[in-house]
Amino acid sequence: MTPLNTSKATAPLPILSIACGSAQRLGASAVLVMPEGPMEWDLVRSVATGGVDFLIASSSDRQVEAIRKAGLVAIELEPSEAAIAERVTLALIEAVANDQLKAGARVVVVYSGFEAEALDSISVIRLGEHLERLTARDLRALETSVPFDTLKAVVDAGVEIGREGREGKAVGSLIVVGDARNVLARTRPLGFDPFKGYKRKERNVRDLRVREAIKEIAQMDGAFVVARDGTVEAACRLIDAPVAGLTLPKGLGTRHWAAAAITSVTQAVAVVVSQSNGTVRIFQDGDVILRIAPMRHARAMKWQDAESEPGEPRAPREREKPPRTPENGPLRRPGRADGPERDAPQDGSE
Numbered sequence: 001m002t003p004l005n006t007s008k009a010t011a012p013l014p015i016l017s018i019a020c021g022s023a024q025r026l027g028a029s030a031v032l033v034m035p036e037g038p039m040e041w042d043l044v045r046s047v048a049t050g051g052v053d054f055l056i057a058s059s060s061d062r063q064v065e066a067i068r069k070a071g072l073v074a075i076e077l078e079p080s081e082a083a084i085a086e087r088v089t090l091a092l093i094e095a096v097a098n099d100q101l102k103a104g105a106r107v108v109v110v111y112s113g114f115e116a117e118a119l120d121s122i123s124v125i126r127l128g129e130h131l132e133r134l135t136a137r138d139l140r141a142l143e144t145s146v147p148f149d150t151l152k153a154v155v156d157a158g159v160e161i162g163r164e165g166r167e168g169k170a171v172g173s174l175i176v177v178g179d180a181r182n183v184l185a186r187t188r189p190l191g192f193d194p195f196k197g198y199k200r201k202e203r204n205v206r207d208l209r210v211r212e213a214i215k216e217i218a219q220m221d222g223a224f225v226v227a228r229d230g231t232v233e234a235a236c237r238l239i240d241a242p243v244a245g246l247t248l249p250k251g252l253g254t255r256h257w258a259a260a261a262i263t264s265v266t267q268a269v270a271v272v273v274s275q276s277n278g279t280v281r282i283f284q285d286g287d288v289i290l291r292i293a294p295m296r297h298a299r300a301m302k303w304q305d306a307e308s309e310p311g312e313p314r315a316p317r318e319r320e321k322p323p324r325t326p327e328n329g330p331l332r333r334p335g336r337a338d339g340p341e342r343d344a345p346q347d348g349s350e
């Protein structure tokens with residue numbers, strides 16, 4: 001093979017061109033590029049043809065800016081020493097969370113698989129398949145101030161509400177978890193609270209019966225408020241928090257705005273089930289940090305035992321109100337985790 005007279009920045013163009021052609025032939029919706037350094041982004045842009053989106057993952061602010069300036073889609077990643085498979089996963093989760101990719105989409109990924117700093121490998125990933133392997137570990141990686149077991153129980157309930165509805169009807173829900181005292185202070189009752197009068201241990205979301213009750217009560221208006229230990233502090237609460245300065249994807253209504261608002265003024269995490277389509281979104285700091293698309297087939301969401309997975313998952317944070325320092329400030333997106341992570345089991349597109 002004749003060596004190409006190309007610089008480091010332009011050397012990957014042929015492989016990107018092959019990836020683009022493959023994406024067109026396979027009906028893939030995007031090419032995800034995992035560059036190891038700066039590239040001639042304008043030239044990359046010229047390779048992206050035939051309606052295939054090029055998504056470029058980068059952890060460099062300068063590169064992200066240059067990528068966007070060239071008219072390409074940038075996916076911001078935290079700098080990480082993680083293996084390439086994990087970084088690809090992070091990039092995919094980030095893209096799904098930002099609505100840049102849909103669950104179930106086929107993506108051609110170009111990355112450095114063999115030689116350092118050289119884009120030399122192409123893989124084709126069907127998002128549903130890939131994300132299904134992303135499990136409990138990924139929820140841990142969100143690094144919320146809510147203990148993992150509580151968050152998992154609430155997400156389980158949310159996914160089930162989205163999937164099953166109630167008596168043949170679609171049901172939505174809003175469950176605010178953690179920082180319960182501050183959350184309650186920003187809510188008021190909408191009417192009768194079905195959890196009132198029960199002992200604390202009788203209203204813990206980690207208890208299956210309580211989750212069943214939540215699924216039943218979800219039909220009523222208002223939000224659930226859950227403490228970080230899993231105790232349901234109240235149900236049917238109207239959230240009254242300011243939405244000024246917040247932005248959300250188009251099409252999300254008052255339930256989602258309430259979730260964004262309450263998480264922006266407290267340390268709580270909100271789990272929202274959309275009545276319209278069963279999508280579950282997790283909010284933190286006024287932002288969607290994870291989106292779980294509804295499953296096309298009624299199928300239980302399977303949590304993999306994190307302990308049996310390779311690698312040591314990070315321990316969830318245990319403080320009620322972690323100080324927001326650059327070292328440990330809460331994350332806005334799963335892609336900003338600094339440890340191994342992923343998530344969002346889903347096998348259908350919306």
Ligand SMILES: Nc1ncnc2c1ncn2[C@@H]1O[C@H](COP(=O)(O)OP(=O)(O)OP(=O)(O)O)[C@@H](O)[C@H]1O
Nearest residue numbers: 172221222223238239253254255256258274275276
């Ligand atoms: N501030 C709030 N606090 C608590 N619950 C709220 C609040 N705003 C809306 N909700 C709940 O959300 C329900 C639906 O509102 P809306 O249709 O505007 O939400 P949405 O964000 O479009 O979500 P969905 O996809 O479920 O329709 C309301 O009936 C109410 O139960």
